[in-house]
Every structure is written in structure tokens, then in C-alpha cells.
Amino acid sequence: MSRNPIAQLASIGEEVLDKASQNPTTARVVQAAVQLKERVDDLARRVRGLEALEQRLAQVEERVGKLEGTAVKKPAAKKTPAATPPPAAAEASGTDTPPAS
Numbered sequence: 509m510s511r512n513p514i515a516q517l518a519s520i521g522e523e524v525l526d527k528a529s530q531n532p533t534t535a536r537v538v539q540a541a542v543q544l545k546e547r548v549d550d551l552a553r554r555v556r557g558l559e560a561l562e563q564r565l566a567q568v569e570e571r572v573g574k575l576e577g578t579a580v581k582k583p584a585a586k587k588t589p590a591a592t593p594p595p596a597a598a599e600a601s602g603t604d605t606p607p608a609s
Contacts, residue, residue, distance in 0.1 A: 528534045
């Protein structure tokens with residue numbers, strides 16, 4: 509009798525996984541992927557810690573502002589430097605005098 513196609517695929521998949529687990533290159537790739545996951549998890553944990561610290565700092569700044577009797581502005585988001593505006597037509601021509609009529 510012929511086997512079920514799903515069972516055949518499962519069998520082939522098991523063989524491929526068995527061969528891959530014996531390959532040293534595959535083992536190194538898997539190890540690198542696991543290390544990358546651990547590093548990303550560590551960075552995510554650190555970022556969450558920084559966000560909590562920023563919230564606490566904002567609360568302290570607000571309390572200090574109330575004690576001093578002045579409102580403390582929230583720090584503005586970092587902005588990229590704006591592009592310089594194009595020079596005016598007179599400046600571009602290199603002359604300071606208006607054109608003669």
C-alpha cells in the first residue's frame with residue numbers, strides 16, 4: 509500500500525532535521541541565532557529600564573518646578589537640523605545694489 513502524502517512529508521522533514529543537526533555549519537548558525545535572540549532580549553530590557561527612568565526624571569522635574577514656583581518645560585523631542593533657507597535673489601547675484609532702471 510502507498511503511504512499518506514502527509515506522512516511522507518513528515519518523514520522527509522525528520523530526515524532533513526536529523527542531517528541538519530549533524531552538520532557543524534548548521535550548528536554554528538543555530539548558535540548564532542540563539543545568541544542574537546538573547547542580545548535583542550537584553551537590549552529590550554534595557555530600553556524598558558530607560559523609559560521608566562525618563563518617566564521618573566520627568567516627575568522629579570515637575571516636583572522641583574512646583575517647589576521653585578516655576579513651570580518646568582518638558583524636554584523637546586530631538587530634532588534634526590533644519591536645512592538652510594535658499595539665499596535671496598540679490599544675495600545670489602553677488603551685488604548689494606538694486607538693479608538700475
